Amino acid sequence: MSTAPRYVVGIDLGTTNCAVAYVDTAEEPARARPLAIPQVVAPGIVEPRPTLPSFLYLASESEFAKNALALPWSSESPAFTVGELARGHGWQVPMRLISSAKSWLCHSGVDRTAAILPWQAPEEIGKRSPVDASAAYLAHLTGAWNHAFPDAPLAEQDVFLTVPASFDAVARELTVNAAATAGLPRVTLLEEPQAAFYSWLGQAGERWREQLSVGDVVLVCDVGGGTTDFSLIAVSEADGNLQLERVAVGDHILLGGDNMDLALAHAVRARLETEGTKLDNWQLASLVHSCRQAKEELLEKPTEPAAQVVVLGRGSKVVGGSLRTEVQRADVDALVDGFFPPAALDDKPKRDRRIGLRELGLPFAADAAITRHLAAFVGAHRKATTVLFNGGVMKSRALQRRVVETLDSWSDSPEDDLEMLGGTDLDLAVAHGAATYGMVRRGKGVRIRGGTARAYYIGIESSMPAVPGMTPPLKALCVAPFGMEEGTETSVSSRELGLVIGEPAEFRFLASSVRKDDQAGTMVEEVDDRMTELAPVSTVLGDAGAAEAGQLVPVQLHSKVTEVGTLELWCVEKAGRRWKLEYNVREAPQK
Numbered sequence: 001m002s003t004a005p006r007y008v009v010g011i012d013l014g015t016t017n018c019a020v021a022y023v024d025t026a027e028e029p030a031r032a033r034p035l036a037i038p039q040v041v042a043p044g045i046v047e048p049r050p051t052l053p054s055f056l057y058l059a060s061e062s063e064f065a066k067n068a069l070a071l072p073w074s075s076e077s078p079a080f081t082v083g084e085l086a087r088g089h090g091w092q093v094p095m096r097l098i099s100s101a102k103s104w105l106c107h108s109g110v111d112r113t114a115a116i117l118p119w120q121a122p123e124e125i126g127k128r129s130p131v132d133a134s135a136a137y138l139a140h141l142t143g144a145w146n147h148a149f150p151d152a153p154l155a156e157q158d159v160f161l162t163v164p165a166s167f168d169a170v171a172r173e174l175t176v177n178a179a180a181t182a183g184l185p186r187v188t189l190l191e192e193p194q195a196a197f198y199s200w201l202g203q204a205g206e207r208w209r210e211q212l213s214v215g216d217v218v219l220v221c222d223v224g225g226g227t228t229d230f231s232l233i234a235v236s237e238a239d240g241n242l243q244l245e246r247v248a249v250g251d252h253i254l255l256g257g258d259n260m261d262l263a264l265a266h267a268v269r270a271r272l273e274t275e276g277t278k279l280d281n282w283q284l285a286s287l288v289h290s291c292r293q294a295k296e297e298l299l300e301k302p303t304e305p306a307a308q309v310v311v312l313g314r315g316s317k318v319v320g321g322s323l324r325t326e327v328q329r330a331d332v333d334a335l336v337d338g339f340f341p342p343a344a345l346d347d348k349p350k351r352d353r354r355i356g357l358r359e360l361g362l363p364f365a366a367d368a369a370i371t372r373h374l375a376a377f378v379g380a381h382r383k384a385t386t387v388l389f390n391g392g393v394m395k396s397r398a399l400q401r402r403v404v405e406t407l408d409s410w411s412d413s414p415e416d417d418l419e420m421l422g423g424t425d426l427d428l429a430v431a432h433g434a435a436t437y438g439m440v441r442r443g444k445g446v447r448i449r450g451g452t453a454r455a456y457y458i459g460i461e462s463s464m465p466a467v468p469g470m471t472p473p474l475k476a477l478c479v480a481p482f483g484m485e486e487g488t489e490t491s492v493s494s495r496e497l498g499l500v501i502g503e504p505a506e507f508r509f510l511a512s513s514v515r516k517d518d519q520a521g522t523m524v525e526e527v528d529d530r531m532t533e534l535a536p537v538s539t540v541l542g543d544a545g546a547a548e549a550g551q552l553v554p555v556q557l558h559s560k561v562t563e564v565g566t567l568e569l570w571c572v573e574k575a576g577r578r579w580k581l582e583y584n585v586r587e588a589p590q591k
Contacts, residue, residue: 004442007149007157010195010434011141011187013175015102016225016258017051017392018137019431020145022157023439030444032202032435034428037144039083043068049084051427052140056098056133057086058118058125071140073147079126082140091289094282095121100226101133103254103362105178106164106171108535113174119361131178138182155183160434165191165231165453166252168511169567170535176566189565190437192430193220193231194246194448196390199433201445203423208446209242211421212386217247218421219384221374221403224391228253228370230377232384233448246450248381249513253373255365257292257393260335263368264291267331268309277323279311287311294327295335299396305329340402343371345379345410371406380514383410388421395426451483452561455518457531458569459508460497474508476524476531479559479569482516489560491572494521496556499571499579501542502549507581509534520559541571541579555579 008023010032020035036048043064058080059069069081080086090097098117105112107130115127128136138161145154161184163175172189179187197220201208212218216235222228230250236243265288269279279287287309294307306326349367367373378384384407389400400420407418425432440447457476479492512531518524524531542549555571558578562568571579 005152005157007152008435008438008442009145009154009157009159010190010431010436010438011138011159011161012192012195012428012430012434013102013134013137013161013163014051014054014224014430015100015227015256016054017427018054018141019051019428020141021428021431021435023435025439025442030439032199032432034431035145035148037083037141038072038147039140039144040069040071040081040085041083042085046070046072047084052083052137052144053087054082054099054101054137055086055090056080056082056101056128056136057090057093058096058098058128060096071143073143080136082136088289091286092282094118094285096125098128098133100258100362101130101137102164103226104130105134105174106167106252107362108168108170109363131174131181134175134178135181138179138184142183155185158438159184159187160190160438161187162190162192162195162430162434163565164227164229164252165193165246165249166229166513168454168532168534169456169509173566176564187564188438188441190434191231191246191249191450191453193222193229193249193390194233194450195430195433195437196220196222196424197233197244197388197433197448198436198440198445199424199429200388200421202432202436204421211419212242214242216385217382218386218388219378219407220388220390221394222390223256223370223393223399225257225393226254228255228365228373228391230374232381242446244446244448246448246453248377249453250373250377251513253365254362255368255370255373256391257295259364259368260295260339260393261288261292263335263338264288264295264327264331267334268325268327272311272323272325283311291327295332298327298329298332299398302398336398336402339368340371340399340406341369342409343369343375343406345375347372347375349373349376371403374403374406375410378407378410383407383412384418385416386419386421388424390424390426390429392427449483449485451485451488452480452567453482454511454513455482455515456480456559456567457510457512457518457524458557459510459533460523474527476510476527477557478518478520478522478524479557480561480567481519481522482513484559484561486561486565487563489558490520492521492557492559495523496554497571498552499541499555499573501551501553501579502540504538504540507537507539509536537581539581541581553577 010021012019021032023030023032037052038046038048041047067077070077112130142154212235214237218233220231232248234245234247290309294309297307306328311323349372457478460475460477462472510531510533514530555573558570558572560568569581
């Protein structure tokens with residue numbers, strides 16, 4: 001009989017920082033603890049840090065001395081570096097710096113397996129795909145673990161890897177692929193907001209039942225460096241015991257601390273220009289990095305009037321190698337008002353203005369007001385009674401107060417003040433929570449019921465006579481309902497469909513986070529704005545060139561949510577043949 005691995009490991013593959021926590025099950029009591037991550041912090045210098053910045057720098061051939069980027073667990077001198085040096089040095093040479101790889105990983109408008117990063121960098125840079133960049137971070141974390149625990153390789157432990165709740169099935173599959181490339185063939189996915197909540201549960205112990213009651217709804221407000229995610233977790237009762245269920249998730253919003261740093265940098269640059277000093281885009285990139293530190297300092301110290309920032313020197317306008325200036329208290333106050341303004345519950349985020357041509361890139365949020373995005377989420381689902389903050393941005397007490405004030409203003413009863421759950425380290429909570437979840441799966445703790453964060457549909461072409469200039473309308477058949485649990489499967493037995501075999505075909509997929517009543521087999525006759533189209537699957541099912549190529553074979557659909565949290569869809573013929581729809585990512589159709 002095989003025994004369970006000794007270590008349960010949680011990995012936060014963050015947009016701006018990665019972290020690792022683990023539980024040694026041989027200890028009593030077993031508790032989650034962080035793993036210090038060695039990384040290159042300066043050429044030739046390796047030091048441990050609590051987190052690994054999610055930045056990959058592609059060094060030029062003669063940029064660093066031999067072995068300057070070497071790591072303790074590798075005998076090779078790599079041509080790239082990830083972590084602290086990548087982030088700090090990369091702002092000086094931004095065309096060689098990869099950042100926000102996770103945001104690219106869920107961007108359906110590009111081929112995420114193609115070498116496209118750094119975005120718009122010259123081809124001679126030797127670019128990487130979003131999957132490869134994510135794999136590089138995971139490979140570094142794997143090397144760090146194996147260096148610390150040589151007798152317990154990470155690939156042989158129980159590994160739980162977190163993803164945003166808003167990640168669709170394709171992004172989850174690509175994350176699993178990145179882990180496999182990094183030498184982790186067996187990982188289980190967990191949503192980041194749930195991980196943050198598990199961290200709080202682990203910290204609270206049995207006391208959590210004293211802080212939450214039946215009917216409570218916990219908003220997990222997660223604002224990190226590059227993204228904003230919202231989730232709702234409801235408290236209910238069954239057989240006299242409290243139960244937790246994740247009941248709603250928001251969209252993947254590309255809006256966070258990085259936007260705030262850029263806004264500060266533009267404010268400083270505008271002030272310098274009025275004083276006669278003009279900065280180019282290269283200097284602006286370094287100023288953004290300096291503004292991040294100033295922002296954090298001023299948010300943590302509300303009585304400080306200003307914080308120093310440094311602009312790297314370049315050109316005749318800046319003399320002496322660098323220029324020192326300030327981020328002022330008024331700049332940060334304007335930042336809070338701009339990103340967290342007061343909002344009414346019926347407010348909606350501003351939408352993109354559509355013009356004939358637009359620059360390709362990440363689909364950043366058009367509205368910088370996080371509180372308006374929150375209003376749209378809460379308005380579409382239900383009001384919260386309690387809030388749990390997560391993400392580096394929400395470490396600021398001032399920003400926490402602004403969010404709580406906004407949520408309180410939506411209450412039907414002014415005397416019902418919103419409760420706050422605290423006690424977690426917002427930089428490490430997701431990794432800690434993932435490790436805690438691993439112990440819950442072993443029967444040590446209470447589990448949050450969740451399942452899929454969206455309902456999933458496959459597009460069905462309507463059967464109708466040909467009409468000149470008219471495309472047959474698209475229907476949507478539900479193949480996986482909202483909340484379908486991991487490890488379960490279902491057959492869409494009420495529908496028989498015709499499957500094209502033996503020649504190229506495209507399958508269109510859709511998802512919805514608000515259509516919670518649709519069941520497997522529900523046919524949506526008209527696709528509306530409550531559904532989002534995902535990347536299509538282009539493939540050939542069956543043997544190309546066979547005698548039956550191009551024929552329609554009657555099949556039924558069978559879906560499965562795997563134990564690791566990915567979605568499988570099978571086409572099953574009555575005669576017994578089965579074809580799996582693999583996610584072969586292509587560019588999504590433009591709308």
